[in-house]
Amino acid sequence: MDVRVRGALLAVALTLPLPALAQEPGEAGGDATGAAPVDQKKPEAPADPAPAPEPANTGFTWKPYGYLRLQYVAAQNDPNVQFVGRDDGFELQNARVGVLGTLPDRAVFVVSIDGAVDERTQINVPEGKLRVGLRDAYADVFLSGAVVARAGFFHSLVDPESLVPDTSRAFVDKPLESRGVRATEGYQTQGLTPGRSIGAALRLVAKPEGTAPAFGFEVAVQNGADEYASNNDNDKPAVSAAGLVRFANESHVVAAVRYNPRTVGDLPFRQDEDDLMVSGGAMVTAGPVAVGAGAVFVRTTFPTTGGPVRNGLGGHGQLMVNVGGGAMPIGIGYRFCIFDPSSLITTDRVMEHTAGVVLGVPTYRMRVQLQATHVIEQRELSNSRVQLAAEVSL
Numbered sequence: 001m002d003v004r005v006r007g008a009l010l011a012v013a014l015t016l017p018l019p020a021l022a023q024e025p026g027e028a029g030g031d032a033t034g035a036a037p038v039d040q041k042k043p044e045a046p047a048d049p050a051p052a053p054e055p056a057n058t059g060f061t062w063k064p065y066g067y068l069r070l071q072y073v074a075a076q077n078d079p080n081v082q083f084v085g086r087d088d089g090f091e092l093q094n095a096r097v098g099v100l101g102t103l104p105d106r107a108v109f110v111v112s113i114d115g116a117v118d119e120r121t122q123i124n125v126p127e128g129k130l131r132v133g134l135r136d137a138y139a140d141v142f143l144s145g146a147v148v149a150r151a152g153f154f155h156s157l158v159d160p161e162s163l164v165p166d167t168s169r170a171f172v173d174k175p176l177e178s179r180g181v182r183a184t185e186g187y188q189t190q191g192l193t194p195g196r197s198i199g200a201a202l203r204l205v206a207k208p209e210g211t212a213p214a215f216g217f218e219v220a221v222q223n224g225a226d227e228y229a230s231n232n233d234n235d236k237p238a239v240s241a242a243g244l245v246r247f248a249n250e251s252h253v254v255a256a257v258r259y260n261p262r263t264v265g266d267l268p269f270r271q272d273e274d275d276l277m278v279s280g281g282a283m284v285t286a287g288p289v290a291v292g293a294g295a296v297f298v299r300t301t302f303p304t305t306g307g308p309v310r311n312g313l314g315g316h317g318q319l320m321v322n323v324g325g326g327a328m329p330i331g332i333g334y335r336f337c338i339f340d341p342s343s344l345i346t347t348d349r350v351m352e353h354t355a356g357v358v359l360g361v362p363t364y365r366m367r368v369q370l371q372a373t374h375v376i377e378q379r380e381l382s383n384s385r386v387q388l389a390a391e392v393s394l
Contacts, residue, residue: 060101064394066112067167069093071389075185078382085383087126087184092116093173093389094166098136109139109152123188133228135196146207146216151200156220157242158256159193160281160294170290170320170331171356172369172389176339177296177314181350186375186383189341189348192296192314193279194258195227199237206246216244224260224275234263234272255280271304288322311343320358329360351376365393 071093075085098112117133138152155162161178173179180191199222206216223229224238242256258277263270281294295315302310320333337352356371369389377383 060103060109063100063102064098065100066097066394067391068095068394069116069166069389069391071172071387073385073387075385076382081381083124083126083184084186084381085184085385092130096135096166097394105142107139107141110136112136118183120183124183126184128183140203146205148203148205149200150203150220153196153198154201155196156194156201156222156240156256156258157218157244157254158220158240158258158277158279159195159296160254160256160279161193163244163252163254163281164283167367167391167393170292170318170333170358171335171354172371172387175294175314175316175318175335176337176350176352177294177316180341181339185385186350186377186381187348187379189339192277192298192312192341194222194224194238194260194277197222197225197227197238198231199223206244206252208246208248211248214246216246218242218244218256224262234261236261238262240277249285251282251284253280253282271302274301274303275299290320290322291318292320293317308344312341314339314341327361327363329362331358331360332356333358347378349378367391 069092071091072089073091074088077086078084093116095115096112097115098110101109112135113132114135115130115132117131118128119131120128134153136152136154138150138154140148140150142148157163159178161174174191176191178191178193181187181189199220201218201220201222203218204216206214208214218241220240220242221237222240223232224236225231225233238258238260240256240258242254245253256277256279258275258279260275260277261272262275263272265271276299277296279294279296281292283290283292285291293316296313298312300310300312302308314337316335316337318333318335320331322329322331324330333356335352335354335356337354338349339351340349342348352373352375354371354373356369359368361367367390369391370387372384372386374384375381
């Protein structure tokens, strides 16, 4: 390049102004000499923003639950009746698995199944089969305060024993009026209470606060058919009403009435039978002592055949004393049961005297129960028994 051209370009470059230096945010500004301007302060760091509120839980929360109950039964063999007492061994009482879903302040649902349902082809046979059966399938919708609407497959308060969970029951099995006489333990007879059924109910949940009692009720409309029936047995539902009082120490009193116009038999020989049931129960706990009682009365009329009225009744009383605490609580108890399922049969009354011990093992979520039952039958059977049961909550 020509020397004169290069000299002209250098002269032009020297006459152009230099660009200002960029400044980082937060640094103090200044003039060309770098001196800070008068009264200019360094800005304070902004305060930490308030934490954003967590979004409200708008979905169901899930909680699985379940328990296993295994027992060993040794029953006395009656010398004159071949099916009584001749199946000693292990029995699976419960293999329950379920889920509890909660929608806060709106609804609750429960679904559970049991793999220890005893199924027999006919009554009074020693051979049974295990099958899986539905045990609970219902939802509670909160209406106002403690009032809920329940619908599905559930246990109503007509049976006082429905208030006692299997995992806190003092004895290995339920009292006679609820369970009846099991096959091979005597002449097989169904209990007086209806068990679970499909339907709907309006309930006031009783939750005691402090020492004051809490009152509740249940009005239910359910199918009057068998517990495992998929629908009703006629066009008329069973209706029931119950009142309940709960106390802070797990004590309660309940009374109920139920009317069930049911139909039995197969076509073309179906006939109507109407049941009117009255029941009541109580559990009172005072320190280490727990006293319980229950009674059921059923009056059955036969409008189709015009047969005589049949009355059935059953009841029990029990006492349990906690003699140990701490890591392995121990309870010792006694229960008396009486069961007369039909006034039309004069020799079907059964009485049981049961002495039992229950040992809790909270560390392993377990209980162990041992009981001996002396049975007194009007039919003069020899069928007393000893039962040893173990339970674990999942």
